Amino acid sequence: MKLVKSAIILTSLGLILTSCSGGAEGADGIQAAPVGQAAPSAISTAQAVITGALPQNAPAVSWTNPASFDHIDYTLGTTSAGSEHTAWTNIGTVTNYTHTGLVGLTECQAYYPSVRAVSATAQTSTTLASTSFYWDNTAPSAVGTPDVSADDATAASSTTTTWVAATDNCQIDHYEIAIGTNPGFTNIQSWINIGNVTSYKLVSGVDGASFSLNEATNYYISLRAVDGAGLSITQNSVAFQVFNPATSLPNMVARLDASDLSSILDNTGKIASNGAFNGVVEDWLDISGSANTHNFYQNGGAPTFDGVDNHVVFNGTNQYLTVANHAELNTATTNQRNITASIETSADITSLQIIYEEGGASRGMNIYIQGGNLYCGFWNINDDGDGSQPFISVSEPIAINTIYHITWVFDYTNYTGAAGPDGDLTCYINGSSIGSTTSTSLLYAHSGAISLGSYLSDSYTHTGSLSGNGGYFNGDVMEFMLFNDPPDAATVNTIHTYLEDKWN
CATH class of the missing domain: 2.60.120.200 (Jelly Rolls)
Structure with missing residues (x-):
């Protein structure tokens, strides 16, 4: 009589055994079929760029190993999951690896670390590729001189600054800006990352800036172009000053400014900064600096002066x-x-x-x-x-x-x-x-x-x-x-x- 066919799955051995008996021959046979090796997971690369003279170490790569495997292979390629630069290498059973002594790298070329698991029977898993990194050892060049001709600086903001974008063999990551009282100085406002832009106006209280500027003082913008490797080039502007309508705009013929306490006089001739000033605004002096002086004066009822806010009150x-x-x-x-x-x-x-x-x-x-x-x-x-x-x-x-x-x-x-x-x-x-x-x-x-x-x-x-x-x-x-x-x-x-x- 014929025997019933049965199958035994031996997952722990990675084999499928099939038993057969047949007819009068009484011949039995056992066949083994391999099961695929599980792959590593959750791979990540510690950084996106390396810099410095070769040889260099690649960024550290980490991953999670499968439950069952014999060892891990590592490779480095110029395509995702490729091995164009470094052939597959057995690196043991580790869960992180740093490829040391790299040579033959091309600047700005993307390189992809990859790993795979290998079983005891030399079966290999699918390849797990990480994100790429690149090597950059050249600083940016030719950033344009900061243009401060907008002439719109105030006590709490720099002049609007524009510039021609820097060039880099790989890519510019961001620009940084600072203010000083001499070219290259950052004593008024230290470096601030302003992103990848070509125009910016520093404002105290915005983007972490905190500073104040005074009229009739020279200030300088320092601009730094920074690439992905942290390499940079710096350019400094010519001097700029706080915008002053009297000096920055043409044909001013009269100006009254209540913040200039010396221009506010009471009916005894005392200025508003004098402790004996009585609060009556008898005269408000023209500070335009024009060829002719046009002082305003009371000719009926005199307004008063608010010395807290420096307002003339009607x-x-x-x-x-x-x-x-x-x-x-x-x-x-x-x-x-x-x-x-x-x-x-x-x-x-x-x-x-x-x-x-x-x-x-x-x-x-x-x-x-x-x-x-x-x-x-x-x-x-x-x-x-x-x-x-x-x-x-x-x-x-x-x-x-x-x-x-x-x-x-x-x-x-x-x-x-x-x-x-x-x-x-x-x-x-x-x-x-x-x-x-x-x-x-x-x-x-x-x-x-x-x-x-x-x-x-x-x-x-x-x-x-x-x-x-x-x-x-x-x-x-x-x-x-x-x-x-x-x-x-x-x-x-x-x-x-x-x-x-x-x-x-």
Whole structure:
């Protein structure tokens, strides 16, 4: 009779035994079939790059061995799981390995360590390849000189710095930047990793930076390009200084700065830093350094000085400052003007409040608050040869008890006559344009009184003409600047960044 076929699986021996008996012959046979060797797992390489003269050691490689095996083979290839550089080598039963004495490496070439398990019967597992590493022994080169010509440094930020990217035989990993008082020094701000960029502005309190800069002091940017191996090259900038509108911008004709205590005088002639200063602002001196001095003075009710925040405070009732008429300010025709003010509103932003006004019922420019909005206005009602320009304005809602930096720009430098193109007017608040409009007229001589904190001897708003004096400002003024030059949007942003760093 025939016997039943049976199979016995001997997993511990790695064999499958099959028993057969058949018929009259009575012949029996045993056949053995191998089972595949389990592979190592969880391989990792300790680092991605090595540096230094050859011979070098490869990064350490570690992995987890299978439950059953005889030994581990190791290889190194230029492809994943390949063995182009180093043939398979028995390294015993270890779970980590450092390939020493490497020679014949090519810089920047990827090399892949791999391992496999080998059984007692010489069966090999599938290959387990690690991530690659490369060898780099050449520093970066040709990083561009840091360009600091943006001229937008403040007390709490460096100038915006740009540069041409460095070159490297492998790859640039990141740049580092620092500030010093001499080329190559890092005594103001030590090295900071800023990533792989080609433009950066250091700001105190950002990315770990902590520093302060002073006006009229030379500073230098140091820039370091670092590759993946940690090799680097350094370039230094020319000197830069904290942005100062009086020296950095053209045609400033007046500047009031409440942080300059020597420019604030009371009615006894004492400056605000004097212990006997009585708090009344009788005079606010022009520190523009322009050829003509335009000091503002009280001519009715004097504002007061907040010595804690260094603000000139207007009470909204009867306080203002004025300045003598002058061709630089109002008694000559102009085709360009930049009025910039830093203010803080009070709880009242509803009533009419003139922050600054020049002109009268016929011609002028102003900045004012009314009905919860801030307005920038312009008018040249009389026809002075190029048509009448009715009152025009742009406006933006504002909030109570809030600091604002305002710039009102008149630019008619493209004027060619009555039949030519219109002039442009743009108002900016806190670095952003709130709107633009156009004028058909230059701003002709307007000898009506100039006022900081009210209107004097008539004015104009979007609701119509105003007579006499009024519109007293209820709030603080920290800084005021007047230029006979129209800045572009980028320059306005620089001015406002300077003011925000200073007053916010």
